[in-house]
Amino acid sequence: MQNNDDDKLIKIDMGTLQSNVAPNKDSVLCLGIESSCDETSAAIVDSNRNVLSHIIYSQIPEHQKYGGVVPELAARAHILAIDTVINQTLQAAGKTINDIDVIAATAGPGLIGGVLVGWLAATGIAQATKKPLVAVNHLEGHALVPRLSATAANGIGAGASVDFPYLLMLASGGHCQILLVRGVGQYELIGQTIDDSAGEAFDKVSKMLGLGYPGGPIVDKRASSGNPKRFNFPRPLCDKPGCDFSFSGIKTAARIMLDKNTQPIDDAFINDFCASFQAAVVDCIINRLNHAMATDVVRAANPKTLVVAGGVAKNSAIRAAMENLADAHNMIFAAPPMNLCTDNGAMIAWAGIENWRIGNIVREPVAPRPRWPLTEL
Ligand code: KG4
Ligand code: ZN
Numbered sequence: 001m002q003n004n005d006d007d008k009l010i011k012i013d014m015g016t017l018q019s020n021v022a023p024n025k026d027s028v029l030c031l032g033i034e035s036s037c038d039e040t041s042a043a044i045v046d047s048n049r050n051v052l053s054h055i056i057y058s059q060i061p062e063h064q065k066y067g068g069v070v071p072e073l074a075a076r077a078h079i080l081a082i083d084t085v086i087n088q089t090l091q092a093a094g095k096t097i098n099d100i101d102v103i104a105a106t107a108g109p110g111l112i113g114g115v116l117v118g119w120l121a122a123t124g125i126a127q128a129t130k131k132p133l134v135a136v137n138h139l140e141g142h143a144l145v146p147r148l149s150a151t152a153a154n155g156i157g158a159g160a161s162v163d164f165p166y167l168l169m170l171a172s173g174g175h176c177q178i179l180l181v182r183g184v185g186q187y188e189l190i191g192q193t194i195d196d197s198a199g200e201a202f203d204k205v206s207k208m209l210g211l212g213y214p215g216g217p218i219v220d221k222r223a224s225s226g227n228p229k230r231f232n233f234p235r236p237l238c239d240k241p242g243c244d245f246s247f248s249g250i251k252t253a254a255r256i257m258l259d260k261n262t263q264p265i266d267d268a269f270i271n272d273f274c275a276s277f278q279a280a281v282v283d284c285i286i287n288r289l290n291h292a293m294a295t296d297v298v299r300a301a302n303p304k305t306l307v308v309a310g311g312v313a314k315n316s317a318i319r320a321a322m323e324n325l326a327d328a329h330n331m332i333f334a335a336p337p338m339n340l341c342t343d344n345g346a347m348i349a350w351a352g353i354e355n356w357r358i359g360n361i362v363r364e365p366v367a368p369r370p371r372w373p374l375t376e377l
Contacts, residue, residue, distance in 0.1 A: 029095070030102040030356065031125075032349025033086065035118030036110025036138045037173070038062075038069045040081040041345035042089040044100070047353050049148050049161065053092035054346050056339075057081045060214065067213050068203065075113025082121050089345070097129055102361075104352020107135035108369030109174070115368045132361040134352040138343075139374045142309045143168055143181055144354050145347035150307070150334035162334045167303045169289060169322065172310030173199035173214070176245050178292045179374065180301055184354045187374040190292045191243025198281055198312045201247040205254050205277050209270055219274045220315050226268075226275030231257060233280035238287040243295065245288055250280050282321045289322070293329055305332045311342040 028047040035041075043054040059077045063069045090096060105122030108115055119135075126133035146162045167190075168179045176193040196204070199216055206215020211222070234253050236246040254277060263269060289306070292298055306326040308319065313335050326333035340346055355361070 025101070028101045028353060028356070029099060030104055030134075030349045030352040031086070031089070031097075031100045032136070032141075032345045032347070032352050033082075033103075033105040033118040033122050034138070034141070034343055034345045034348045035078045035082065035114045036106045036108070037114065037343055038074050038077075039343040040078050040085050040118075041343065041348075042085045043345035043349045044089055044093040044095060045148065045346055045349035045353060047357070049350075051148075051346050051349075052095070053089050054339075054344065055085050055089045055092065056344055057085050064213050067207050069111070071111045071113055074111055075117060078114045078117040082117055085345075086121065086125075097125065100129075100131065102132050102134060102352055102356045103129075104134040104136050104348055104355070106138045106141065106348055107366055108138065108372040110138055110370065112368060112370045115370070119366075119368045126362075132356060134355045134360065135362050135366045136348045136351045136355065137372050137374060137377060138348075139170065139172075139175060139372075140185070140187075140355075140377065141347035141351045142170055142172060143179065143187065143374065144184065144351050145336045145340050146307050146309055146334050147354070148346065148350040149337055149340060151337055162305050162307060165301045165303045166305040166307045166334075167289070167292065167298060167331075169285060169306075169308045169313075170310050171198040171285070171308070171312035171318070173197060173203065175310065176247070176312075177374075178243055178288060180298055180303065181307075182301065184358055185360065185377040187377065188297060189373075189375050190295060190298060191245065191288055193245040193247060194237075195246050195248035196251060198245070198247060198285070199310070201251050201277075201281060202312065202315075204251050205274070208254055208258055209265075209273065211270070214311075216312060216315065219278060220317070222271045222274035223278040223317065224275075226271030226273070228272075228275040228279035230272035231276035233276055235280055235283050235287065238284055241291070243288050243292045245284060247281070247284070250277065250284075278315070278317050282317050285318060286321050286325055289325055303331070305334050307334045309336055309341065313341040314338055 038059040041056040044052040176197040178190040180188040203215035236249040
């Protein structure tokens, strides 16, 4: 069904675009562009893992009054911002487009209007300058960014990198998956949500409480001063074998509790509600990761590092619980710094470099894709 939809998309003629010979330099510069949701972002990253410049234009204020991202408004906002964001990124790095070796942009998955804006900008630049172009899968951007930069107490310090293979908890607004990352473009799905993503659950519970959008950071903050035992949220699938998630039951439980509630909804109520909800999400993530670590495929691969990535990786309780889990399994825990968890251009630039290194550049027309599972890479 989805593939048919994808086939209907117009393929963009790459014209005279060339697969350039690899620049013979110590350090390769990549301009990365991200526009798949509500951030217009660009960054220049080098192959030695330095971020030379990074601009993120967030559209959150434009979508806040609707309680979520409005795709049509997002696409228009990307159109208005894209040139400025790219120019500012070049200026901030003190570079011109001639200094750049590789162009990379998100080609999916995401809101297709936004993806098209960034992808067309990148295509135009690559055609005009005859530089190699990489079509980055947005999820691969999240998945690989810990190799650009990661922090954690037990092992990964500043300057260290995350080596393959690693076990990845990828949790964002649109996705929730456990993946075994064997290499660039090599992802094995171990488990995934059968309904909502974790980010969606945070956003919806925040909306029910009238706390605003995006919900994750607000719920996280409220939870930090709340009692996680006051409300009894379910832990869907946690008593079942396997590694899949389900968050819609937690969300429905929140709705029912609020509908039946007779207590005053004051600050203490909201904090306790957020803390109890968040504790349920954390328990589900840890339970499913434990199951993932026990699977034959993960045991055989023996990953040394447990990684969290995606917007939800900003969550303090999830980071702390995953760090403990890694400790218990003698694994290193790694997470991107906060500004590289939510959508950003640096992760796309880095994925551009990683793909360019293995020769994965655009050689024929590419159709941007609203859906593009990592396992199809
Ligand atoms: O990766 P991302 O920026 O966009 C997608 O690719 O979907 O993730 C955005 C999601 C939103 O659902 C947002 O509420 C969630 O990440 N998020 C958080 C936190 N910060 C952002 N969720 C929980 N705790 C946070 N601190
Ligand atoms: Zn994302």
